[in-house]
Amino acid sequence: MTRDEVRATVLRVLGDIAPEADLASLKPDVALREQLDLDSMDVLNFVVGLHAALGVEIPEADYPKFATLDGGVEYLTGRHAADARR
C-alpha cells in the first residue's frame, strides 16, 4: 500500500468520526485531537477504524506517534510494510 493510499484511508476513517469536519483543510503537522476536537472515545474509534481498514493493530503505547496526520501516515505506512513482509 502506498503512502497516498494510507493517507486516503486515514482521512476516510477520520471522516466517519468527525463527519462535519473539512478534512481538505486539515493541517498535516498539527495535532488531530486539537483540530478535530477528538475525545478519548473518538481516538479509540479512530484506532478501531484503522485496524478494520488496514489490519494494523496499534498498541496504546504508539498512540502519540499518530498525533498528527503526517505522523500517522508515516507510522502506518511503516507498520503496513512491516506486516506485509512477515
Added chain:
Amino acid sequence: MPILGADMTAGTLVAWRKQPGDAVKRGDIIAEVETDKGLIDVEVFVSGVLEKILVAPGATVPTGAVLAVIREEGEAPGVAPPAAVPAAPPARLRISPTAKRLAEELGVDPATVRGTGPDGAITREDVERAAARPAVAPPAAPLAEADRMARMRQTIGAAMARSKREIPHYYLATTIDMHRAMAWLAEANLRRPVTERLLYGVLLLKAVALALREVPELNAVWRGGQVVRSEAVHLGVALSLRGGGLVAPALHDADRQSLGDLMRSFRDLVQRARTGGLRSSELSDPTITVTSLGDQGVDSVFGIVYPPQVAIVGFGRVAERPWSVDGTIVSRPVVTATLAADHRVSDGHRGSRFLAAVDRLLHEPARL
C-alpha cells in the same frame, strides 16, 4: 409521549414500528419520536398486543399524552382500561385557582403545562413559562439541524435554570491518585484486542456505580415531592455532541456490569447519542449523572444537578502531578473528582463518604 429529560414538554411522533394487532413485549421499540435530542426510539413498558394507535406520524403532542393502547396479556379486548404508552397521563389536573385563572387569561391549555409544584401541581410560574413558549406547531419534516441546536440550548438552559433555582447545591472535591488504576489499565489493554480496549473513563464510571451502594441516598430522583431512592444504578453519562450541545443518557445497571461489558455499553451509547437511536428509557431513567471533561484539558468540573436527580459527579483530566508518598515527592497521575448534590437529600458528611469510596475503589482496579 414519554418525558425524555427535564423540561421536555412535547414531542413529534415520526413513525410507528409496530402496527395494530402486533404482539409487543416489554422493551420492544414501538415508535420513533423527534425531540431536540434527536430521533429517539420509544420502548414499551408492558407486554401484550398493540390494540390501537391514537397519534398519527407527524403529529406533535405534549408529554404525558397517550400515544397508543396496548391490551396487556390476559386482558379481554376492549374491557380493561387502556394502558398508556409508556406512561399514563395524570388522572386529574392539579392546578391552583390563581394559576387556572392566569391560564385562561393567557390562553394556555392547562393540559399542556407540566406542573412543578407539590404532587406535580401547576403553579402560576408554570403557566407563565408555558405562555412564553412558542406554540407547538406540527412540523411535518424532521427539524433542521440549526433549529434542533437552538432548541437543545433552550432545553438545557431551562433545565439548568430550574436546577439552580430549586436545588440547594453543595460542592465537594477530592484529588485521587490514579497510578494503580492507570498501570492496571495499560497492562489489561496490552492483552485486549483493539476492539475490546478499555478507556480509563470506564474505571471511573464503575467506581462511581459501586460507591453509590455505600451512599445510596445520592442515587435517587424526586417524584411527586418525595425523594425516591433507586435500587438500580442507572448512570447518566454527560456526552458532548459534535457540533455542540449535550445529552446524558443512562448506562443501565452500571454497578452490575463487568468492565468489559460496561465499555461495550458505553461505546454503543456514545455512538447512538451522536448518530441517533437513543432509547426512551435511557433518557428518562438515569438515577445520577457523571460528567467527565478530562478530554477538554481541565482539572476539575463542578456539575449542576440534573432534575429530578439529586447528585452529579464530575471528573477532570488525569494529569501527572507532584504527589507526596511516605514523605517523598513523586510524580503521579491524579484526577480531581467532584460532587455537586442536593442539600435537601444529603449533606457534606455523606458526600465526603461517597468521594472517599470512589477514591478507595480506584486504588483497587482489579476489583472493579
